[in-house]
Each structure stands twice: as C-alpha cells, then as structure tokens.
Amino acid sequence: NAGVTQTPKFRVLKTGQSMTLLCAQDMNHEYMYWYRQDPGMGLRLIHYSVGEGTTAKGEVPDGYNVSRLKKQNFLLGLESAAPSQTSVYFCASGPVRTSYNEQFFGPGTRLTVL
Amino acid sequence: AQSVSQHNHHVILSEAASLELGCNYSYGGTVNLFWYVQYPGQHLQLLLKYFSGDPLVKGIKGFEAEFIKSKFSFNLRKPSVQWSDTAEYFCAVITNAGGTSYGKLTFGQGTILTVHP
Numbered sequence: 001n002a003g004v005t006q007t008p009k010f011r012v013l014k015t016g017q018s019m020t021l022l023c024a025q026d027m028n029h030e031y032m033y034w035y036r037q038d039p040g041m042g043l044r045l046i047h048y049s050v051g052e053g054t055t056a057k058g059e060v061p062d063g064y065n066v067s068r069l070k071k072q073n074f075l076l077g078l079e080s081a082a083p084s085q086t087s088v089y090f091c092a093s094g095p096v097r098t099s100y101n102e103q104f105f106g107p108g109t110r111l112t113v114l
Numbered sequence: 115a116q117s118v119s120q121h122n123h124h125v126i127l128s129e130a131a132s133l134e135l136g137c138n139y140s141y142g143g144t145v146n147l148f149w150y151v152q153y154p155g156q157h158l159q160l161l162l163k164y165f166s167g168d169p170l171v172k173g174i175k176g177f178e179a180e181f182i183k184s185k186f187s188f189n190l191r192k193p194s195v196q197w198s199d200t201a202e203y204f205c206a207v208i209t210n211a212g213g214t215s216y217g218k219l220t221f222g223q224g225t226i227l228t229v230h231p
Contacts, residue, residue: 031216031217033217033218033219035219035221040123040223040224041223042118042204042221042222042223042224043158043204043206043219043221044221045218045219045220048216048218050216056216058218090157090158092219094217100146100165100166100208101146101208101216101217102146102148102160102163102217103217103219105150105157105158106157107156107157108157
C-alpha cells in the first residue's frame with residue numbers, strides 16, 4: 001500500500017495564479033483532511049470530508065476550495081493564490097471508528113507564492 | 115473551541131539528557147491524544163497515541179507519554195535523548211472521539227528539539 005500520496009511535492013506560483021493539489025489514499029478511508037503548516041502555528045485544518053461527495057470547512061478555509069468526487073481522492077484548489085498561502089500543505093485520511101479516530105498523513109506539498 | 119498548548123517553543127539538550135515536553139488541552143469530554151514527530155524535511159510520523167485504558171503509553175524510539183486527566187495534560191518523555199531525536203514535536207487532540215468530531219485533529223504549536231552531540 002502506498003498510503004497517502006500528494007502531488008506535486010513542490011510548487012512556485014505567482015500571485016493570482018491558480019492550482020490544484022491532489023491527495024490520494026488507498027486505505028479505503030472515509031475521512032480525508034487538508035492541513036497547512038506554518039512556523040510556530042502547528043498544523044491548522046483547512047477543509048475536510050467525511051465521505052465521497054461531501055466537504056466541510058475547517059479552521060482556516062478562506063481562499064481554498066475542495067472536492068471529493070471519488071472516495072480515494074481529495075483535491076485542494078487555490079483559485080487566486082496570495083503570498084499568505086505560502087505554506088506546507090499536508091493531506092491526511094482516517095477510518096470511521098466508533099470509539100477512537102486516527103489519521104495517516106501524506107508527505108506534504110511545499111507551496112511558495114511570489 | 116478546543117485548544118492545545120505546548121509550553122516550550124524550542125528545547126536544547128545534550129545527548130543523554132532526559133526530555134519532557136509539556137502539552138495541555140482545553141476540553142472536558144472524551145479525547146484521543148497524539149504526539150507526532152517531524153524530522154527535518156520530512157512529513158509527520160506518529161510517535162504514540164492514547165485512546166483509553168492505561169494512562170502511560172509507550173511509543174516508538176523509547177518515547178512515552180502520560181495522560182493526566184485532572185490536569186488536562188499529555189506530556190511526552192524520554193529518559194535519554196540522542197542526536198537523532200532532533201526534530202519538531204507536535205501534540206494533537208481529537209475531541210469527542212468517535213462522535214461528531216469526524217476525527218478532526220487540533221494541533222499544538224509545536225516544540226523544536228535540538229540535541230547536541
């Protein structure tokens with residue numbers, strides 16, 4: 001199993017450009033998440049999905065959109081990139097459990113917006 | 115809203131010193147607790163987790179953590195650190211685990227550990 005994979009690994013954008021980050025998981029997990037990591041702030045949840053066709057806002061959703069058309073994929077879009085979106089983006093997935101939850105993380109995408 | 119606080123931003127130790135990293139959370143209900151480690155240039159790796167039962171949990175690479183419910187704490191410990199433990203450490207919490215939390219993690223700010231040989 002590859003686990004959670006993310007593409008691309010690195011990207012440089014100019015202000016105003018758009019891009020899509022792809023997350024894929026092969027563990028048949030229902031839940032998927034997008035986080036951003038910034039120095040001194042830990043990881044913050046951008047959006048999440050509890051199943052195919054569903055998405056919800058996390059802690060810092062502004063400027064981002066997501067889609068979960070297939071259970072195994074979770075896409076994060078930036079319609080008009082801004083320098084404040086320079087960050088490392090992590091995707092994660094997790095199974096549905098009744099008593100406890102756990103997440104499995106991808107390797108991250110380092111995005112720089114000039 | 116729940117929050118997670120890690121007391122130290124940067125800890126510097128010499129090899130063989132003992133380590134304790136503090137983590138406190140603010141939530142009165144059922145929690146799942148985690149410590150993740152991020153080595154330079156790498157992604158998050160799970161060190162250990164607490165779901166229920168024995169409040170002293172052991173993880174990989176000689177790390178352990180103790181859940182003290184009355185203090186809302188989940189401190190990470192290691193008796194003797196090595197240079198290879200140099201990394202950033204994150205405490206994280208899932209509140210209302212298994213219920214309507216949908217497994218969402220709330221992270222602390224992270225603690226950078228530097229171990230000198």
